Amino acid sequence: MVKIFIDPGHGGIDPGAVGNGLQEKNLTLDIALALESLLLNEYENVLVQLSRRNDETVSLMQRTETANSWEADFFLSIHVNAGGGSGFESYIFPDVGSPTTTYQDIIHEEILKVVEFPDRGQKTADFYVLRETTMPALLTENGFVDNNDDANKLKSATFINSIVKGHANGLANAFGLTKKSPIYKVQIGAFKEKRNADSLANKAKSKGFETAVMNRDRLFKVQIGAFSKKDNAETLAQKAKNTGFDVFIDQE
Numbered sequence: 001m002v003k004i005f006i007d008p009g010h011g012g013i014d015p016g017a018v019g020n021g022l023q024e025k026n027l028t029l030d031i032a033l034a035l036e037s038l039l040l041n042e043y044e045n046v047l048v049q050l051s052r053r054n055d056e057t058v059s060l061m062q063r064t065e066t067a068n069s070w071e072a073d074f075f076l077s078i079h080v081n082a083g084g085g086s087g088f089e090s091y092i093f094p095d096v097g098s099p100t101t102t103y104q105d106i107i108h109e110e111i112l113k114v115v116e117f118p119d120r121g122q123k124t125a126d127f128y129v130l131r132e133t134t135m136p137a138l139l140t141e142n143g144f145v146d147n148n149d150d151a152n153k154l155k156s157a158t159f160i161n162s163i164v165k166g167h168a169n170g171l172a173n174a175f176g177l178t179k180k181s182p183i184y185k186v187q188i189g190a191f192k193e194k195r196n197a198d199s200l201a202n203k204a205k206s207k208g209f210e211t212a213v214m215n216r217d218r219l220f221k222v223q224i225g226a227f228s229k230k231d232n233a234e235t236l237a238q239k240a241k242n243t244g245f246d247v248f249i250d251q252e
Contacts, residue, residue, distance in 0.1 A: 002175045003047045004039065005072035007129060008032035009079040012057025017082030019146030022154060024080040025055060031078050031142070034164040041252050042168070043177040064132040074103065074175070075137035076167070077129045080154065081144045087118030091139040093130040100136040107138060107170030114166040116153065117143055140167070183252045184233035188245040189222040197222050207243050221250075 008028035010016030016024025029052070036048045049070055051063040067075050081089075090108045092100050108122050120141075130137045142163050143150035153159045171177065188204060191197045194213065197220035201211040209224045224240060227233045230249070237247040 001045050001047055002074070002177065003049070003070065003072045004171060004175075005049050005051070005067040005070060005075045005135075006032045006035060007051040007063050007067070007075065007077040009077055011052050011055055014057060017080055017145045019082055019144075020148065020151035020155075022080075022145040022151055024082070024145060027080050027142075027145075027154060027160070028078045029053075029055065030160060031163055031167070034161065035078075035167050038164060038168045039171065039177075042180055043172060044180055046175075046177055060128040061132070064129055068132075068134045072133075072135050074171070075129065075133045075135055076171070077127075077137070077139040078167075079139060079141050081141040082146045083144070084146070085120065085144050086147045086150050087120040088112060088115060088143065089120035089123055089141045091123050091125045091127060091130065091141070093137065094124040094126065096124075096130075096136075100138070103136055103174045104138055106174040107140075107167065110170035110173060111140065111142075111163070111166035114162045114169070115142075115159070117150070181228060182230075184227050184230050185223050185250045185252060186225040186227075186233050186236050186240065187221050187223050187248045187250050188240055190219045191222075192219060194220045196220070204240075204245065209240065209243075 010025040010028060032050055036050060039046050039048055051066060052058045088111060090104055092104050104122055112119055127139055130139060143154050145151050189197065189200045197213045200222045201213050204211045204224055212223045214221045214223055225236045233249050237249055240247045
């Protein structure tokens, strides 16, 4: 079991970098939460813990002590830059050696494969979270909020998802994580309001479908089945379509 500790930088009274209507603390939390979800949903034998899950103030000491007490295998601190410049860079503690340097090589490369950022290089720094952690640690700086081009990218949910995917790919390659077998979920609706999802679920039940309302990705999703074989999902989806429902097969 691989234990990954994810540290969304800043938070609470500390907004971090600010520019172009963006605050670092919000971006890092969005990336961290999405990365946790992706790792847990798509990979076997991985545990994830975050230094914060909300907009709260957490000291650097609290972050490192929590990771050390949990005995994490890897500490990943996620940040966004400011102060002039553009692009992506990553940091490890100076002269730390392998395996940290190898992890940096792999994760840095995988992120740059999927994000359109200039490569600012693999660097070292005496950052507290890199110095005080007892496990290999990496800090990533994902664009500059005070650069118009970078900021416009960071305002895109699709681009944020690319950052998340790059981090996940890097962690998977660095630690040899194995993909889970896919699950095909048959979905007939997704709503911001739970009452709308409940109404559709009741309608589906009245037509003989087994339903469940799932709260995922900040939406209430009405699901009528989940299968390890896509053919079975497609059969149920066609039955639901014939009954008048709009159907979507979601793979996890």
